[in-house]
Amino acid sequence: MSKKTVVLGASENPSRYSYLAVNKLRAYGHPVVAIGNKKGVIGDIAITTERPEEKNTDTVTLYLNPQLQQHYYDYILSLKPKRIIFNPGTENDELEELAKSNGIQVMEACTLVLLGTGQY
Numbered sequence: 239m240s241k242k243t244v245v246l247g248a249s250e251n252p253s254r255y256s257y258l259a260v261n262k263l264r265a266y267g268h269p270v271v272a273i274g275n276k277k278g279v280i281g282d283i284a285i286t287t288e289r290p291e292e293k294n295t296d297t298v299t300l301y302l303n304p305q306l307q308q309h310y311y312d313y314i315l316s317l318k319p320k321r322i323i324f325n326p327g328t329e330n331d332e333l334e335e336l337a338k339s340n341g342i343q344v345m346e347a348c349t350l351v352l353l354g355t356g357q358y
Contacts, residue, residue, distance in 0.1 A: 241358070242269045242294055244317060246310060247301030247328075248285045250278035255325065256301035259349045266353055271295075289313045299323040299349045304330035315340055323349050 243263050248256045256272075260280040263270050270283050271292055278285040289310075295317040300307060307314075307330055314322065315336065321343035324330065334344045352358040 240267050240269060241296035242271070242292070243297045243299055244271045244273065244292060244295055244319070245299055245301065246273050246314070247306075248272035248274040248278075248280065249276075249301075250274075250280055250285060254301070255348075255350065259299060259301070259325075259353075262350055262353050266358065268358075292317055295319045297321050297323060299325060300328040300330075301325055302328060304328065304333070307333055311336060315342075318342075321345060323347055323352070325349055 245256055245260050248260055251257055257280055260270055260272050260283055264281060272280060272283050272285040274285040277287055296319060298314050298317060298319045311333060319342055322337050324346045325348055329346055337344050
């Protein structure tokens with residue numbers, strides 16, 4: 239089952255985990271919306287600097303440090319995702335509480351590991 243995923247903090251730098259995540263999500267058949275601080279491309283996915291309105295978002299996976307996440311709180315909540323994945327280094331108690339109070343599941347996990355182990 240495909241799960242539309244918004245990757246927040248996407249980078250076209252191949253050494254970044256967000257780059258690897260976008261590629262792996264696509265390889266597993268998940269639709270991806272990539273949002274970064276610079277426009278670019280990862281495979282067939284354009285990285286936007288905008289905050290596109292998205293419907294039916296299953297997952298938001300974070301590759302931004304907590305200070306940069308603050309600028310996206312309203313946007314993340316407006317997507318009404320089923321869950322938010324806080325990848326290592328992105329843990330944020332404030333956003334986790336906001337998400338939980340809006341009925342959004344939170345996970346402190348690695349998207350790459352979840353995909354690789356069939357837990358995504």
